[in-house]
Amino acid sequence: MTAATIQSPTTSPSAVRQALLDGAEIALLxxxxxxxxxxxxxxxxxxxxxxxxxLQAWSRIPRRDTRIVVYGVHDGEDxxxxxxxxxxxxxxxxxxxxxxxxxxxxAGGGEVFRDVNVPSKSFGELVESKRHTPSLSAxxxxxxxxxxxxxxxxxxxxxxxxxxxxxxxxxxxxxxxLVLRARELAPNPDTRIIVNCAGRTRSIIGTQxxxxxxxxxxxxxxxNGTIGWTLAGQTLDRGATRRAPAIVDATRRTAARTGARDIxxxxxxxxxxxxxxxxxxxxxxxxxxxxxxxxxEFADGHxxxxxxxxxxxxxxxxxxxxxxxxxxxxxxDDDGVRADMTASWLAQMGxxxxxxxxxxxxxxxxxxxxxxxxxxxxxxETVSPATLAAWIETGDxxxxxxxxxxxxxxxxxxxxxxxxxAQLGAALKTIPDARRYVLTxxxxxxxxxxAVDLQTLLAEEGSDATVHVLEGGxxxxxxxxxxxxxGETRLAVPRTDRYRRPYEGTDNAAxxxxxxxxxxFGLIAQLDRDGTHAFRVV
Numbered sequence: 001m002t003a004a005t006i007q008s009p010t011t012s013p014s015a016v017r018q019a020l021l022d023g024a025e026i027a028l029l030x031x032x033x034x035x036x037x038x039x040x041x042x043x044x045x046x047x048x049x050x051x052x053x054x055l056q057a058w059s060r061i062p063r064r065d066t067r068i069v070v071y072g073v074h075d076g077e078d079x080x081x082x083x084x085x086x087x088x089x090x091x092x093x094x095x096x097x098x099x100x101x102x103x104x105x106x107a108g109g110g111e112v113f114r115d116v117n118v119p120s121k122s123f124g125e126l127v128e129s130k131r132h133t134p135s136l137s138a139x140x141x142x143x144x145x146x147x148x149x150x151x152x153x154x155x156x157x158x159x160x161x162x163x164x165x166x167x168x169x170x171x172x173x174x175x176x177x178l179v180l181r182a183r184e185l186a187p188n189p190d191t192r193i194i195v196n197c198a199g200r201t202r203s204i205i206g207t208q209x210x211x212x213x214x215x216x217x218x219x220x221x222x223x224n225g226t227i228g229w230t231l232a233g234q235t236l237d238r239g240a241t242r243r244a245p246a247i248v249d250a251t252r253r254t255a256a257r258t259g260a261r262d263i264x265x266x267x268x269x270x271x272x273x274x275x276x277x278x279x280x281x282x283x284x285x286x287x288x289x290x291x292x293x294x295x296x297e298f299a300d301g302h303x304x305x306x307x308x309x310x311x312x313x314x315x316x317x318x319x320x321x322x323x324x325x326x327x328x329x330x331x332x333d334d335d336g337v338r339a340d341m342t343a344s345w346l347a348q349m350g351x352x353x354x355x356x357x358x359x360x361x362x363x364x365x366x367x368x369x370x371x372x373x374x375x376x377x378x379x380x381e382t383v384s385p386a387t388l389a390a391w392i393e394t395g396d397x398x399x400x401x402x403x404x405x406x407x408x409x410x411x412x413x414x415x416x417x418x419x420x421x422a423q424l425g426a427a428l429k430t431i432p433d434a435r436r437y438v439l440t441x442x443x444x445x446x447x448x449x450x451a452v453d454l455q456t457l458l459a460e461e462g463s464d465a466t467v468h469v470l471e472g473g474x475x476x477x478x479x480x481x482x483x484x485x486x487g488e489t490r491l492a493v494p495r496t497d498r499y500r501r502p503y504e505g506t507d508n509a510a511x512x513x514x515x516x517x518x519x520x521f522g523l524i525a526q527l528d529r530d531g532t533h534a535f536r537v538v
Contacts, residue, residue: 008084010099011069013108019067020044020532023350025286025326027061028098031072031083033420038499040112042105043119043530045071046323049497050079051402051421053086054449058373059307060323063286064091071098071105079422090375111530114519116499117201120316122523123349123535124201129524130537133208135223138232141194145169151192152185153222154178154244156206156312161504163239165226167196171242175312176292176338178206179213179260181244183252189216196222196229198503200520202316209341213259227503227513253335260340266538267347269340270354274303274363277330280354286327290314292342293333301364303332303356308370311342318349332356334364350534377448380439380455382471385480388413388438398434400427402450403441403474405495413440413470413477414485417492421450425457427492437467444473 019026029048030037037047048056050072061068068087072079080097087095098105106112115121127133136144144151145168153170155162162172173181178195186193193215195206203221210219222228226236248256272280280287291302292311302308309321311331322329329351331339336358343353383391391397392415399416401408408418419427437454439447447469455467470477478484488495502508502516527533 006085006088008081009096011096012099013105013110016042016069016098017110017532020325023326023534025067025284025324027066027068027324029068029070029083029323030102031070031079032074033422033496033498034116035496035499036074037072038116039114040102041118042110043113043122043527043532044319044325046319047116048083048323049422050083050086051423051497052446053083054090054377055372055374055446057087057090057092058375060320061092061286062288063324065093065284066286066324068092068095069098070095071101073101074423075426082422111526113523113526115516116501117317117319118523119319119349119533121201121520122527122533124204125520125523126527126535127208127348127537128200128204131208131211133204133211133221134219135203135207135221136194137223138229138234141167141222142232142234144192144194149192150188150190151194153194153196154182154185154206155197156195156202157197158310158313159243161198163241164504165198165236165238166240167222167226167229168235168237170196170237170240171244172240173244174294174310175202175206175209175315176310176342177244177294177312179209179215179256179341180253180335180337181248182210182215182217183255184245184248186217187252191217193217193219194222195219197225199225199227199516202312205315205345206312209345212263212344213256213341214262215259224517225503227517231510231513253337257336257340260337260344263538264340264344264347264355267344269343269347271357272330272354274356274359277356280328280330286324287330288322288324288327289330289332290321291332292338297334299368301361302366303359303364304366306332311338314342315345315349318346318351322351326352328352328354330354330356332358334358334361348536348538350536374445378452380448380451380467380469382444383438383468384471385477385482388470388477389482391436391438396435397438398431398436399438399440399470400424400431400450400454400492401440401474402446405497407442409486409488411474411478411484411486412489413474414483415490416440416485417490418488418495419450419492420497421446421453423493424450424454428457428461430492433463433465435465437465438470439467440470440474440477442473442475444469444471444476447473
């Protein structure tokens with residue numbers, strides 16, 4: 001991953017903005033790590049860290065002639081030329097650099113946003129503003145629980161998030177499942193349903209989904225989610241396991257299907273028979289195909305060519321799942337509820353969305369997880385865990401772990417240095433010189449690309465040190481029963497690969513949580529200033 005030798009064309013900020021306004025296909029890629037990206041980026045910029053570009057590009061940008069514009073500066077280095085070189089090597093034919101980078105975007109009056117998944121979060125704020133989505137404060141909900149009122153609390157986040165921290169008595173019902181399963185959880189139409197998430201977006205969208213789909217129960221969002229609950233001084237549960245019923249009564253399913261189809265139609269969603277999917281293919285058009293059911297259902301059988309993106313998370317993380325703005329999105333399920341509800345929101349966010357009519361189970365012929373397409377790295381000499389353990393004992397070997405920093409902190413090979421692949425040059429200034437360097441990550445896939453980069457860097461410095469990759473990565477080391485180390489023991493570069501969300505975990509400062517809520521409240525004004533969102537709330 002050395003500097004580019006081919007000068008890339010440039011695209012002006014005004015041309016990017018015009019493409020967004022025109023609804024043309026464009027992928028605006030911020031190739032910095034996630035933390036600097038989250039500090040400041042345009043609304044429709046997607047985070048594509050240079051460190052992982054080869055592992056993400058083909059799956060996230062499937063059409064090789066997609067118009068791609070890249071930008072990103074780290075520690076004074078413009079990363080865009082290196083990113084453009086990688087993208088061209090991967091077969092992309094329309095790659096340019098953002099003229100003047102992010103600074104030029106800002107200087108030209110372009111709006112920039114903080115945090116991640118900003119299109120979805122700002123859309124959620126707009127929905128609440130336009131539809132006056134009902135909500136209850138944390139003390140009001142606590143009072144209902146204390147009074148043993150006829151109330152059902154549903155958590156619209158992923159199950160793992162719910163298990164980390166949840167509202168007492170809450171049941172896990174990830175976003176796309178809400179309309180399908182709400183009547184099963186609250187069959188009495190007088191039962192109040194309260195929807196929560198960690199902050200605001202998924203509780204707003206979840207609550208409004210139930211209202212839009214005609215669920216007869218009184219519904220409200222928990223205002224400000226678990227953040228609001230914590231700021232109110234109330235206690236959260238840990239490790240809860242309550243899930244929505246897996247089986248839905250036929251009559252209730254029919255009611256859910258009718259409501260979901262109605263709102264999808266009003267939002268402008270198209271439907272198509274499975275055997276007509278080919279009609280969506282056209283030169284110059286990207287088509288994303290998502291199965292919005294649960295991962296377990298997807299693995300049990302799915303339509304060929306589709307990947308799994310549970311509907312609630314797809315609405316929440318559209319910028320990650322579909323980074324090509326202006327692309328077509330096709331959704332599938334097996335019940336006629338979850339795809340329609342998900343599509344209704346994506347359509348309101350300005351996407352061209354089609355729902356595949358449910359098909360017989362025999363048509364869902366593919367099983368298991370879908371392998372993410374990625375190129376093969378240049379071959380590098382590998383070393384077994386046992387041999388590496390012996391080398392470490394001699395004291396002349398440096399181990400570089402290029403996994404995600406959260407994985408490194410959880411567990412890593414004793415003595416290993418955490419490094420970010422795109423910052424290996426900086427890492428070498430911290431890591432003592434060694435006779436050998438061994439690269440690892442969870443599986444060794446990313447480490448193989450990083451090892452090639454390291455070889456080049458060492459050669460440029462005149463070093464005769466050898467570079468190896470740990471066969472099977474840290475996973476193989478663990479499987480061999482070898483010892484592990486934990487914590488931030490050796491950070492060769494700062495942990496900028498992941499932005500610490502103020503709403504995740506259980507140890508966030510109250511000031512950070514309040515600041516996050518204040519930021520969300522200001523998103524509508526930012527949308528107005530930006531003007532490229534194309535949102536339309538029905």
